[in-house]
Amino acid sequence: EVQLVESGGGLVQPGGSLRLSCVGYGFSISDFWMHWVRQSPGKGPVWVSRIKSDGTITSIADSVKGRFTISRDNAKNTLFLQMNGLRVEDTAVYYCAREVRYDSRNYYGGAAAYWGQGTLVTVSS
Amino acid sequence: EIVLTQSPATLSLSPGDRATLSCRASQSVNTYLAWYQQKPGQAPRLLFYDASNRASDIPARFSGSGSGTDFTLTISGLEPEDFAFYYCQQRSNWPLTFGGGTRVEIK
Numbered sequence A: 001e002v003q004l005v006e007s008g009g010g011l012v013q014p015g016g017s018l019r020l021s022c023v024g025y026g027f028s029i030s031d032f033w034m035h036w037v038r039q040s041p042g043k044g045p046v047w048v049s050r051i052k053s054d055g056t057i058t059s060i061a062d063s064v065k066g067r068f069t070i071s072r073d074n075a076k077n078t079l080f081l082q083m084n085g086l087r088v089e090d091t092a093v094y095y096c097a098r099e100v101r102y103d104s105r106n107y108y109g110g111a112a113a114y115w116g117q118g119t120l121v122t123v124s125s
Numbered sequence B: 001e002i003v004l005t006q007s008p009a010t011l012s013l014s015p016g017d018r019a020t021l022s023c024r025a026s027q028s029v030n031t032y033l034a035w036y037q038q039k040p041g042q043a044p045r046l047l048f049y050d051a052s053n054r055a056s057d058i059p060a061r062f063s064g065s066g067s068g069t070d071f072t073l074t075i076s077g078l079e080p081e082d083f084a085f086y087y088c089q090q091r092s093n094w095p096l097t098f099g100g101g102t103r104v105e106i107k
Helices: none
Strands: A003-007 A010-012 A018-025 A034-039 A045-051 A058-060 A068-073 A078-083 A092-099 A112-115 A119-123 B004-007 B010-013 B019-025 B033-038 B045-049 B062-067 B070-075 B085-090 B102-106
Touching: A003 A092, A003 A112, A018 A034, A018 A092, A018 A119, A034 A078, A034 A112, A045 A068, A045 A078, A045 A092, A045 B085, A058 A068, A078 A092, A112 B045, B004 B085, B010 B019, B019 B033, B019 B085, B019 B102, B033 B070, B045 B062, B070 B085
Parallel strands: A010 A119, B010 B102
Antiparallel strands: A003 A018, A018 A078, A034 A045, A034 A092, A045 A058, A068 A078, A092 A112, A092 A119, B004 B019, B019 B070, B033 B045, B033 B085, B062 B070, B085 B102
């Protein structure tokens, strides 16, 4: 059974840092694009970042560019999101997600079939 | 950035009714459009990807169609568990974007 388990969320002051982790179970993340999507209370989801199966291609939303970095350790079946310079507006539930299909040449991922339970990040003084 | 506009914002229907949800893109996304269902306190659940490819374990009463700028999600006979929020999302261009959502509520 495919499962994604996030950790690393919590309460942080503005300007602080957090590192989110997401461990995959029941599959090898090295075969898939992986994603981070966030959702603020009462709002729709927002795609934050994605990374190709081998880590060679990443995309990051303008709202977090220069502050957030996506990475992966395929040997540990783990996805990361390093978040620096956190702002109040970054407060959200952060979900990691797995692409719907196996990666292949010339494929750009962007359909998330499996999601973690989410980890809450609260930025407040 | 590609803007996705979903209509209606709210759909008030009864169990057994047919639901038709619309998603319009500000420019062509080819068929690179997905639909998700979300219930309170849960992560989104993929229903369709690339417009009409049904995701795993999605019942046949759900169908997705469209291409270019106009897309439709149809639920042929609403079950009690189908009352939820529905979002469309494009993967044609970065940033990947979601529509504003349609709430399907019990009438």
